[in-house]
Amino acid sequence: MSTSDLEQQSPPVEVAPPHGYELVLPPGWVRIPLREGTKEALESILFSHMGQVPEGIPRDDAMRFRLDMRRQLEKQARAARRNGGLDLYLPVLPRGGIFLMASFIVAEIPIGQERAVPPQAVIDQLANEDVRGGTATKTDVAGAPAVRRAYRSTFDEEKLSSAPEAVRQAALPTRRVEYVLPVVDDPGRWISINFSTPGDGDLDSEFTGVLVELFDAVVGTFRWSYE
Template identity: 85%
Template sequence: MSTSDLEQQPSPVKLAAPRGYELVLPPGWVRIPLREGTKEALENVLFSQMGQVPEGIPRDEAMRFRLDMRRQMEKQARAARRNGGLDLYLPVLPRGGIFLMASFIVAEMPIGQDHAVPPQAVIAQLADEGVPDGTATEVEVAGAPALRRAYRSAPAEEELSSAPEAVRQTALPTRRVEYVLPVADGPGRWISISFSTPGDGDLESEFTGVLVELFDAVVGTFRWSYE
């Protein structure tokens, strides 16, 4: 189980707002906190969690592989933090000899709605806005209304045209799923739980679909923490 703290914001009303959240991670996944303790968490992943490397990596290349993974995780963490990220979740152990290309981020959302507007009304409005080439569905998370948005994302051609060759070769279309939910007893505060994966390179494959289902199952374990 993973637990994370939420930064407390001042409120004009005394409410029993949660101190954080909890969720159950799949085997081999880890949490990287983004507000503090990021460096220590990455060091722990590098030297304690990543005891295995994919098949085909020579023993004398294992440390270089881990360092490359560390740089990639640092890049993801910086990008997530710039976008209001609280926590980054990544798979760090190979499954079937390969590393999964997937991640999800829990982040604060600058929706900025009036505290008097019921969350259900905000979610209905967001659902009505729709998602280009995707779906927006009203769901329930931790016993409260939430929104699930699912879509596909392809790298922008203009971005790829100026990117290095190595970046162009690794830039893949991705399946994305995002849950948007209000913070319990935190008027006007919202978070998102956003998942992204290129799967096995085929966005319609059974394997890619299983990864999306895995993320939905993780969100199903989400609970607010009051301790």
């Protein structure tokens, strides 16, 4: 189980807001905190969770592989933190000899910070917005109303054609799922849980669909923590 703390504020309510949240991670997945302890978490992953390497990588290249992974993780963590991220989650152990290309981020989002907006009104609006190439549906997370948005992320081929080769190779279409929910008993605070995966390169494949289902199952374990 992964447990994360939320930065404490003092809203004018009698009921104490949650201290953080908890969720159950699949085997081989880890949490990287983004507000503090990021460096220590990366060190732990590098030396404790990455004893295995994908098939086809010679033993002599194992350390180079781990260092390359460390750089990629640092890059992901920096990008997630810039976007209000609280925690980054991703798989660090290979399954069937390969590493899964997937991740999700829990982040705070600026909804209702200027003026108080009833959570249900926000959820209704988000659920009624057009999602290009996808859908938005009302759901519940931890017994409270939320919105699930699912769509596909593609790239502007014309702009991409003039990008460096490394950028073009890394620009894979992805399946994305986002849950948006209010922090209970803490008016004006919202979080999102954002998942992204290119799957096996085919966004319609069974394998890619299984990864999306896995993420939905993880969100199903989400609970607020009051300790």
